[in-house]
Amino acid sequence: MAEEFKRIQPTEYLRRFVSQGVRPDGRSLTESRSISVNVGSITTADGSALVKVGNTTVICGIKGEFAVPGGDKSNEGYIVPNFELSPVSSPHVRPGPPSEEAQVISHFLSDLIKKSSFVNVEDLCIEAGKLAWALYCDLVCLDSDGSLTDASVIALLSALSSMRLPRAQVNEDTGLGEVTDTRDVKLQLNDFPVATTFGLFDGVYGLADPSNEEESLCGASFILTTSDNGLLFGCNKSGGAALPSQDLPSYMTIAVNRAKAVKSLIDTVCRDSDSINSIRSS
């Protein structure tokens, strides 16, 4: 009975739950799905992370390559994110060049890296004007079940935190870069900006971390990017129903609490990964 009703009247079905302060999967309106992070699974990459937020799965692999720093930014390296949706993630994704949805997320990650100071690109410089690291971060969504931006950001942060680069220097004779075998160069993150997507249902109810079904039934959605210490890195809303600005403080609190949980999760995972690696190498 419920199954047929859900098929014929999906919006009304969701409304029956949301008006009672709960969602079909049992979560409250402000509750996010459980997050799991696994780092270092891609051994050929310099850093990698596999993140699951509920069913949404994003994998991030980072490869460091040598690059020459550009003209006026001679002491900076590069971090180049690229997000794509794999056809396995959803029946709506076709093989081919990145869709509009994928490009929007790539651009979001690129803006987060370039325009905020959560990571210092100066740390990637090996020798000013001559050699720097260029980190190519490739993110692939393997299962698309809503809030892709959230999962992508967590994957990127986890991969950057767990990444270990080899020590590099410029060979004085050849002028080329060369690396040692030890992998102990870490990238220091100043902040952990975590994105939280909210779906706005009926213009009134804010659903934190909506699934794909919930997102499709919401009239609008917005993304708040916050760090655990309360700094705001983004408030992005693209059209749709109006957002009541008096509700913003409560959404910010939800986002900051989620950022705290994600940061402690990433810290734990990276620490465990480090200790496993040191046991292996000794």
Added chain:
Amino acid sequence: MSLRSLSCEQSLLARCDGSARFKHGETSVVAAVYGPGDVKPNKEIINKATIEVTFKPKTGLPGCAETALEKILQDTCEAVILTSLHPRSSISIILQVEHDDGSLLPCCINACCVALMDTGVPMRGFVCAVACAVQQSGEEIIDPTLEQEQSAAAVLTFGFSNESEIITSHMIGQIAQEKFYSALSFASSAAKTVSDFYRSSAEKKLSKELHVKERVNEVKS
């Protein structure tokens, strides 16, 4: 705290159904609208119009940044156009940047709205967009220039409806939460200036048309 001088020209292009050039100081964007018209079968929506936005930067080939901007503009326009009045049709909006001196996204949103008004597409209201840059010192600047944007800690763009509600919002950089609320309130009051400007430019255009009609009637009689 005020915006730079706003200026707007309508019906400047002959082949489109509607067009507008909107300027915030030196930043200038031309928007052209074709529609409601034919839509490709794969893009057809049975109960609504399909809104398509093409954004052309001043130089270079369009990339991810341009696609992201097109998505914001498409969603913003869809929020105010009465799409259910033109099912299985398309409304195409093309934007060309003539000069970027900061506040490009609000200028584009405003140019879209005026061009749609010029075309006569049915809308439930306008979106009045304004940018606010928060400097490293914490000072808020409304309608920043390119130089002010590049040196700012954060640049926030807001698009408000006629009822001063947030339809669209976009932010880059990082700031404390309190700064966000103060930037939002400055932007909200500045958006009223944009809204008054829409009204006065609409009145000017209609009074010109009325004047031309009266002259034509005089000549006939």
